[in-house]
Amino acid sequence: MTRHLWAPWRIEYILAEEDGGCFFCDYWADPAGDEKNLVLVRGERCFAVLNRYPYNGGHLMIAPEAHVRRLADLDEGALCEMMRLTRLAEKVLSAELAPQGFNVGFNIGRPAGAGVEEHLHLHVVPRWEGDTNFMPVLDDTRVVPVALGKLWRQMAPRFAEEAAG
Numbered sequence: 001m002t003r004h005l006w007a008p009w010r011i012e013y014i015l016a017e018e019d020g021g022c023f024f025c026d027y028w029a030d031p032a033g034d035e036k037n038l039v040l041v042r043g044e045r046c047f048a049v050l051n052r053y054p055y056n057g058g059h060l061m062i063a064p065e066a067h068v069r070r071l072a073d074l075d076e077g078a079l080c081e082m083m084r085l086t087r088l089a090e091k092v093l094s095a096e097l098a099p100q101g102f103n104v105g106f107n108i109g110r111p112a113g114a115g116v117e118e119h120l121h122l123h124v125v126p127r128w129e130g131d132t133n134f135m136p137v138l139d140d141t142r143v144v145p146v147a148l149g150k151l152w153r154q155m156a157p158r159f160a161e162e163a164a165g
């Protein structure tokens with residue numbers, strides 16, 4: 001029997017926009033739309049946003065302002081800020097959702113599963129024991145927008161608090 005590593009970001013293709021636009025760039029350029037766009041927190045040059053098609057509650061992404069494909073195209077400052085926001089996400093998600101673990105990772109390039117391969121981003125997926133069993137529930141997309149809005153309202157203030165402190 002073949003056993004597969006559970007890779008939550010494989011579903012990423014769903015996020016790819018069909019009109020050729022880049023939603024990371026659109027979100028960055030529209031601070032007034034942060035609630036609508038589910039942007040949780042902004043740094044100087046990077047931000048965190050809830051994934052609209054989460055594999056788990058609290059699945060978020062961290063992206064730089066820069067529209068680049070590879071880590072090699074990011075400068076030190078942006079790289080460091082991505083990791084600082086990842087640490088912040090770990091902290092806030094731990095406090096708010098009490099996961100038992102996290103998957104944190106990049107898909108770089110199409111064969112690696114990147115859906116939005118033109119704009120580098122990092123996935124943070126909270127994990128709980130046995131959570132793979134409930135993944136098919138996410139097929140029911142009707143409940144997702146409500147849950148995501150609620151999650152955003154719960155988490156965004158905590159991100160702001162922690163980022164300031």
Ligand SMILES: [Zn+2]
Nearest residue numbers: 022025067119
């Ligand atoms: Zn972009």
